[in-house]
Amino acid sequence: AVGGTVMFTTTLSPSEKPFSSVNWSFNVSTTIIIFVINAENIIGPEYEGRITFFPSTASLELRSLTLDDTGEYGVNAVHDGTLLNGRTTLVIYEKVSNVLVTSSSTDLVEFSGSVSLSCSASGPSLSFLWLNGSSEVTASDRVQLTDGDSSLTIVNVTHFDQRPFRCRVSNPVSTVTSDPVNLSISYGPENINLILSPSQGYFAVGSDISLTCSVGSRPPAQFKWFLNGDQLLDTGSELRLMNVQMSNSGNYSCQASNNKTLRSQTSEPSAITVLEKISDPSVKPSPNLPVEGISVSLTCEAIGSAFKRNWMKDGSDLTPTDNMILSDNNRVLTFDSVNRKDNGEYFCNISNPVNSEGAKYIMIVNYGPENVQIKGPNKVNIKGTLKLTCSAESTPTARFTWFFNGTEILTNSAEYVREEVELSDSGNYTCQAWNNITERTSSSVVHGLTVTGICKSSGCAAGCIAGIVIACCVIVAAAVGGGCYIYKKK
Ligand SMILES: *[C@@H]1O[C@H](CO)[C@@H](O)[C@H](O)[C@H]1NC(C)=O
Ligand SMILES: *[C@@H]1O[C@H](CO)[C@@H](O)[C@H](O)[C@H]1NC(C)=O
Ligand SMILES: *[C@@H]1O[C@H](CO)[C@@H](O)[C@H](O)[C@H]1NC(C)=O
Ligand SMILES: *[C@@H]1O[C@H](CO)[C@@H](O)[C@H](O)[C@H]1NC(C)=O
Ligand SMILES: *[C@@H]1O[C@H](CO)[C@@H](O)[C@H](O)[C@H]1NC(C)=O
Ligand SMILES: *[C@@H]1O[C@H](CO)[C@@H](O)[C@H](O)[C@H]1NC(C)=O
Secondary structure (H helix, E strand, O other): OOOOOEEEOOOOOOOOOOEEEEEEEEOOOEEEEEEEOOOOOEEOHHHOOOEEEEOOOOEEEEOOOOHHHOEEEEEEEEEOOEEEEEEEEEOOOOOOEEEEEEEOOOEEEOOOOOEEEEEEEEOOOOEEEEEEOOEEOOOOOOEEEEOOOOEEEEOOOOHHHOOOEEEEEEEOOEEEEOOOEOOEEEEEEEEEEEEEEOOOOEEEOOOOEEEEEEEEEEOOOEEEEEEOOEEOOOOOOEEEEOOOOHHHOEEEEEEEEEOOOOEEEEOOOEEEEEEOOOEEEEEEEOOOOOEOOOOEEEEEEEEOOOOEEEEEEOOEEOOOOOOEEEEOOOOEEEEOOOOHHHOEEEEEEEEOOOOEEEEEEEEOOEEEEEEEEEEOOOEEEOOOOEEEEEEEEEEOOOEEEEEEOOEEEEEOOOEEEEOOOOHHHOEEEEEEEEEOOOOEEOOOEEEEEEEEOOOOOHHHHHHOOHHHHHHHHHHHHHHOOOHHHHHHHO
């Protein structure tokens, strides 16, 4: 390079014997230096102060190079009586300078413009290379390199071309890179996306919701917001809905527009549904008490936006049987003809996407009385105790009324007890059951009783032989029911 330094070395290796003489010349005729052993060096006038000669190797250093130093260099050396010579050619170049990039435009719109960058520089033997960011630009459909690569044309710019472009200029002696040229490429809006936070579409009344419109755009886009297609007053990339009410439900969308590209894009609508939380759940029976055979219904209610109702019975999902009908979207559970098998705990779970609540009802089906039975002895000894118990299948528990030979003798007791029975207590005991809810009375059940006389008193006890007593009793009892008493008196 101009101004640089060059070292001419020879292939001669230093030896014990020094060179007798060395002669360096330029373009054959111009003397650079004549060296003769033990004599003063002769130096050409153009080389005064610019050279250093190394006698031991016959090498030569030449400094402060100018374009005029381009040419052929030769050396003759006498060593040990032999003449040796060599030659070489030196080319001096100017260094690259004044590298400058000019651009046809720096303000561009994506897809609707092309740009030409042109690189200029001073110096000989220049070659050009373009850098896009840190990578080398190569020619393609969109990218043309012309004028010995010094011009770069990008057709149909995209926003990916928004990188600093630099031109790198080289020649054999130097490389210089230009300052970066920044293209401003307007683009978009593109890839619009409406993001809800929280991200679900259902919200409870009172929630705070944030909608963010994200979009790629340069310069930044301007926003409009729409609810069910009607424009809202809000502008800005974020729409905040505080303390939402059901009236805030609807389809939201945002529109972004770019005032440079004059393009706009609208997002897909995002549905927001605001729901009242479910509260105060209840399962209410129809006003008539559940009596077997009649129709009964349970109604599942709550305050709030009910979406779904599920019924359970005794902890498992309810499988409706023949006599059940679920209607009004599971709101009403009707028993066509309620049966005692329908007894149990009914649970209704009301849910919507925001919460769920449940309520229960314990069903007790009233029925009966049925299957009335009297338990107790059919024979009681005179003076013994008579205890009769009446039972019936009934819900609620039945009330009982007792009759003797058709005459009422006791009410409201399942047990009829009579101590010290007399012979006159023999006869028909009747029990009748009554259910105060079903208001049904059972058919009567008759229980026959015989009071028997025995030889239990003083006469026999005083000295009779047991065998006689037994015989007497057996005979008398067998003969006449009431005879024993008379006989004893006798
Ligand atoms: C510009 O480039 C885009 C994407 O590469 C392409 O869709 C569009 O057709 C091009 N436009 C022209 C005018 O070449
Ligand atoms: C610049 O580099 C980016 C990223 O590598 C690339 O997408 C774009 O096409 C390049 N542009 C040119 C003109 O080479
Ligand atoms: C274009 O949009 C940018 C960014 O939103 C804004 O700064 C600029 O003022 C707008 N220019 C016009 C003319 O509206
Ligand atoms: C929201 O959009 C959906 C589907 O696009 C539609 O079914 C629904 O009716 C819309 N809601 C309102 C409130 O417009
Ligand atoms: C009520 O239903 C909802 C939605 O189906 C469910 O998540 C929840 O666990 C149910 N609750 C009960 C107590 O079964
Ligand atoms: C009760 O009826 C039985 C059988 O009909 C009869 O033998 C008995 O004398 C009656 N008793 C009374 C106290 O009426």
